[in-house]
Amino acid sequence: MKKLSFPGGVHPAEAKLTASAPIENLPLPEKVVIPLQQHIGAPNNPTVKKGDEVFTGTLIGKGDAFVSSPVFSSVTGKVVEIGNFFHPVTGKGIAVAIERKEEEVLDPAIKPVEDPENAEKEVLLETIRAKGIVGMGGATFPTHVKLSPPPSKPIDTLIINGAECEPYLTCDDRLMIESGQEIIKGVKIIQKILNPEKTFIAIEENKPEAISSLQKLLEENMEIVVVKTKYPQGGEKQLIKAILKRDVPSGGLPLDIGIVVQNVGTCFAIYEAVYRGKPLYERVVTVTGEVNNPRNLRVRLGTPVSCLVEFCGGLKEGVNQVIFGGPMMGIAQISLDTPIIKGTSGVLALKRKEFPPEYPCIRCARCVDVCPTSILPTQLAKIVKFEKWDLLEEYHLMDCIECGCCVYVCPSNIPIVQYIKAGKDKLRRMKK
Amino acid sequence: MLSLIFMISLGVFFAILLVIADKTFHVKEDPRLEKVVSILPGVNCGACGFPSCEAYAKGMCGGETAPGLCSIGGEEVNRKIAKLLGVSMESQDKKVAILRCNVDEETRKVLASYQGAPSCLASNLTQGGGIACSYGCLGFADCVKVCPVEAIKMVKGSPVVDYEKCISCGKCVEACPRNLFELVPYSKPLIYVACSNTEPGRKVRAVCSVGCIACKICEKLSSGAFQVINNLSRLDRVKVKGENIDWNKVIEKCPTHVIKGE
Numbered sequence: 001m002k003k004l005s006f007p008g009g010v011h012p013a014e015a016k017l018t019a020s021a022p023i024e025n026l027p028l029p030e031k032v033v034i035p036l037q038q039h040i041g042a043p044n045n046p047t048v049k050k051g052d053e054v055f056t057g058t059l060i061g062k063g064d065a066f067v068s069s070p071v072f073s074s075v076t077g078k079v080v081e082i083g084n085f086f087h088p089v090t091g092k093g094i095a096v097a098i099e100r101k102e103e104e105v106l107d108p109a110i111k112p113v114e115d116p117e118n119a120e121k122e123v124l125l126e127t128i129r130a131k132g133i134v135g136m137g138g139a140t141f142p143t144h145v146k147l148s149p150p151p152s153k154p155i156d157t158l159i160i161n162g163a164e165c166e167p168y169l170t171c172d173d174r175l176m177i178e179s180g181q182e183i184i185k186g187v188k189i190i191q192k193i194l195n196p197e198k199t200f201i202a203i204e205e206n207k208p209e210a211i212s213s214l215q216k217l218l219e220e221n222m223e224i225v226v227v228k229t230k231y232p233q234g235g236e237k238q239l240i241k242a243i244l245k246r247d248v249p250s251g252g253l254p255l256d257i258g259i260v261v262q263n264v265g266t267c268f269a270i271y272e273a274v275y276r277g278k279p280l281y282e283r284v285v286t287v288t289g290e291v292n293n294p295r296n297l298r299v300r301l302g303t304p305v306s307c308l309v310e311f312c313g314g315l316k317e318g319v320n321q322v323i324f325g326g327p328m329m330g331i332a333q334i335s336l337d338t339p340i341i342k343g344t345s346g347v348l349a350l351k352r353k354e355f356p357p358e359y360p361c362i363r364c365a366r367c368v369d370v371c372p373t374s375i376l377p378t379q380l381a382k383i384v385k386f387e388k389w390d391l392l393e394e395y396h397l398m399d400c401i402e403c404g405c406c407v408y409v410c411p412s413n414i415p416i417v418q419y420i421k422a423g424k425d426k427l428r429r430m431k432k
Numbered sequence: 433m434l435s436l437i438f439m440i441s442l443g444v445f446f447a448i449l450l451v452i453a454d455k456t457f458h459v460k461e462d463p464r465l466e467k468v469v470s471i472l473p474g475v476n477c478g479a480c481g482f483p484s485c486e487a488y489a490k491g492m493c494g495g496e497t498a499p500g501l502c503s504i505g506g507e508e509v510n511r512k513i514a515k516l517l518g519v520s521m522e523s524q525d526k527k528v529a530i531l532r533c534n535v536d537e538e539t540r541k542v543l544a545s546y547q548g549a550p551s552c553l554a555s556n557l558t559q560g561g562g563i564a565c566s567y568g569c570l571g572f573a574d575c576v577k578v579c580p581v582e583a584i585k586m587v588k589g590s591p592v593v594d595y596e597k598c599i600s601c602g603k604c605v606e607a608c609p610r611n612l613f614e615l616v617p618y619s620k621p622l623i624y625v626a627c628s629n630t631e632p633g634r635k636v637r638a639v640c641s642v643g644c645i646a647c648k649i650c651e652k653l654s655s656g657a658f659q660v661i662n663n664l665s666r667l668d669r670v671k672v673k674g675e676n677i678d679w680n681k682v683i684e685k686c687p688t689h690v691i692k693g694e
Contacts, residue, residue, distance in 0.1 A: 083631075083632075083635070084566070091559045091560040092560070092566040331558075331559065332544070332558070332559065333544075333559065334543040334544040334559045334560070334562045335543055335544075355547035358549075385549075387577075387578075415548045415549045415554075418548050418557075418558065419549055419554065421554070421557050422549065422553040422557060425553060425557055425609070
């Protein structure tokens with residue numbers, strides 16, 4: 001076993017409070033609010049209307065485009081409203097509100113793939129698309145798109161991402177410990193679709209239990225690589241750099257150099273879709289930080305975060321920030337009514353001091369040193385601040401992965417990532 | 433002596449060379465261009481649709497466009513240029529930017545405190561800066577920063593346009609991440625709906641006390657000049673001219689005072 005890493009990055013306090021907490025099922029909520037847009041790509045249209053009765057796993061929204069992913073009802077009940085609700089990423093978005101009934105009924109259309117071990121590649125790929133599987137690490141890119149590389153770009157390596165480099169989060173760690181067999185079966189499905197020469201399962205060295213439990217289950221043509229505990233080790237491009245010493249070209253994708261990276265959570269979801277016919281309507285969420293009983297929970301999508309917090313004993317006194325995701329890349333929420341979506345890996349409550357004021361850049365270049373993508377964060381922040389939009393692309397704005405290492409080390413408290421995100425938004429608007 | 437003759441002949445040789453170069457590489461420039469440029473204000477605001485005053489002058493001299501688009505110079509400048517070029521003027525009514533949001537510091541409902549980059553563009557991406565209304569003004573004055581003639585000022589946390597100063601360049605329209613500015617013909621009184629929220633009235637009330645709740649009172653009082661489309665009252669500016677409408681009554685009766693007349 002080797003210990004590998006990439007240049008740059010930081011090592012924040014790990015704070016994995018829930019590393020030994022087994023995954024528990026959250027009691028079903030009275031009402032769920034399921035946003036129609038839970039993936040990167042074309043928007044979905046609702047397939048139900050107000051007053052419709054839905055089962056658990058009934059399709060409620062889908063899009064026609066290739067880069068889109070359907071969404072499903074996560075409870076049995078009645079659609080009470082389709083309208084604008086809180087959305088954890090975009091602030092507000094169209095969502096379907098469903099009131100739950102006492103008895104839970106699975107949608108009769110849910111059927112597993114027949115003889116999954118010997119199923120055709122096309123059948124597996126179609127199942128992954130139809131069951132709404134997206135990247136569960138947080139980016140929520142539709143998985144079937146990632147698994148359909150153009151014929152001109154053969155895939156030689158598959159990397160399964162179990163790094164989980166964000167502090168606090170433990171949902172992938174627990175999944176690897178508790179559902180190793182299912183994950184390995186999911187990996188085999190991906191192997192069948194892509195037919196890679198090599199498969200690596202990358203896990204950070206701070207998860208010895210996950211490493212040893214998966215080690216026992218390994219099948220032929222799979223190898224566990226232990227990567228250094230460093231943030232953002234779980235970034236796609238950083239993982240590729242660490243394991244294979246290959247660089248993804250600027251503006252390109254891993255498949256341009258023959259690599260596909262999939263999260264362990266995605267492998268588990270693929271297993272459930274293929275072997276059980278289960279659409280993606282629940283996921284594992286780490287509820288941690290300043291809550292009274294931090295836990296790992298299996299949560300139905302659309303559950304308001306207040307239910308999770310309540311189940312974990314409520315927020316401690318003085319909590320003033322609730323973040324979806326980890327502390328480095330997560331998004332602070334404005335309401336406890338915000339629902340859990342496909343990409344929510346954690347709910348983190350924090351007691352924050354007043355954010356210190358922004359001072360001028362002293363050009364210490366710490367952000368340049370830690371940037372894992374080797375761009376110049378300080379320069380980009382300045383360009384956005386002074387609205388020199390034409391320079392953005394020259395300084396490779398789009399290569400930023402928004403990991404937040406630069407902000408973590410900045411002695412002047414400059415919200416660099418926020419400036420960069422604003423710049424990306426501006427660039428998109430200008431290209432329209 | 434010899435050196436003197438050599439130097440003189442060298443001078444003559446280069447003089448001839450320069451004359452030839454001048455003739456062959458001569459760039460023919462419109463003699464009017466310089467005059468037109470000197471008449472234009474030279475602010476390079478871009479309101480005419482050209483990147484600079486000189487580019488607009490070139491366009492006019494080349495006959496691609498007609499005078500009349502310069503909104504800073506106004507009628508006087510445009511008339512001067514038209515006279516110089518001997519062409520007719522493209523007539524254009526003065527337009528001004530209006531803000532389609534009604535909030536100020538006191539009425540803006542905030543769900544969470546925002547601590548980050550002080551810009552509308554950035555805060556809009558961060559859960560709407562914690563502001564309850566997902567359509568309304570964020571209050572970080574991106575519009576004030578881009579206005580080339582200082583026509584927008586922040587008053588009690590929301591932008592106010594000075595219509596006399598506004599040159600309708602459209603920079604605020606572009607800069608506002610929530611698309612709250614609109615260019616409308618400048619008339620007196622200037623009537624507009626100061627809200628962009630297309631949610632049903634019940635939901636608007638939950639996030640804002642001064643938003644359009646689609647009650648349709650304006651529709652009835654204005655014989656159809658106002659129309660509530662998609663839960664938001666909109667003013668039909670073509671209809672406005674023909675009808676005799678009691679604007680004061682409409683403005684007064686609007687329950688959330690979202691219809692403005694200035």
